[in-house]
Amino acid sequence: MPQLTRSDLLSLEAYAKARPQIRAKVMAHKKNRTVHLGDHMTLIFEDALTISYQVQEMLRAERIFEEEGIQDELDAYNPLIPDGTNWKVTQMIEYPDLEERRIMLERLKGIEDQTWVRIAGFDKVYAIADEDLERENEEKTSSVHFLRFELTPEMIAAVKRGAAIGVGVDHPEYTATFEPLPPAIRASLANDLA
Structure with missing residues (x-):
């Protein structure tokens, strides 16, 4: 399975707008997991969907938008895919x-x-x-x-x-x-x- 990269993630702004729909999709997906x-x-x-959601939520909660911080989160969560x-x-x-x-x-x-x-x-x-x-x-x-x-x-x-x-x-x-x-x-x- 491919690992998540920076290009798989939304910016904080884009994620804020799409968050309700993403959250609903992930919660429905998690029911079968x-x-x-x-x-x-x-x-x-x-899986990649549940972990990308975790990463996006961490970036949002911690207000992380710099490349190094984003990569740190990816490095921490990718092993869980x-x-x-x-x-x-x-x-x-x-x-x-x-x-x-x-x-x-x-x-x-x-x-x-x-x-x-x-x-x-x-x-x-x-x-x-x-x-x-x-x-x-x-x-x-x-x-x-x-x-x-x-x-x-x-x-x-x-x-x-x-x-x-x-x-x-x-x-x-x-x-x-x-x-x-x-x-x-x-x-x-x-x-x-x-």
Whole structure:
């Protein structure tokens, strides 16, 4: 999958004008790329559209318009675009109550490494987590992780032929499975693979 470049982005002015339409398009698109695992975890399967939206929103929020700053954002977010052999995911651990969140983030250390995808007929593929920087320390895990699920050529071929896809997490303190994914999500994820 191609990486985003400066030419893929709108100026701050142009983005401000088009933002309501872009936001509506991205939110509709994300519906077929979002999986809720249990009551407290959401996986968003990223792609060029979701990441370009993130970059545009960061540029807008930070009022970044200089080339160097724009390139810094592109450099930070481009690694989150799948490259044809994998899925890249933002994992969010969500506990609205602050005290419960604090307790659970202590108990859920390592959860990012125990999150998986499974193509029908194959073993689970566990995430390669947080390649950019460590998001866990001695006391707790982070509420946000960035995951990569690297697939074999055989798995990719199976997905392209219509094989079911499942996702889950096997942590001692949090176990959830969603298999098979709905057809619209499965189709959207299949488009990420070369």
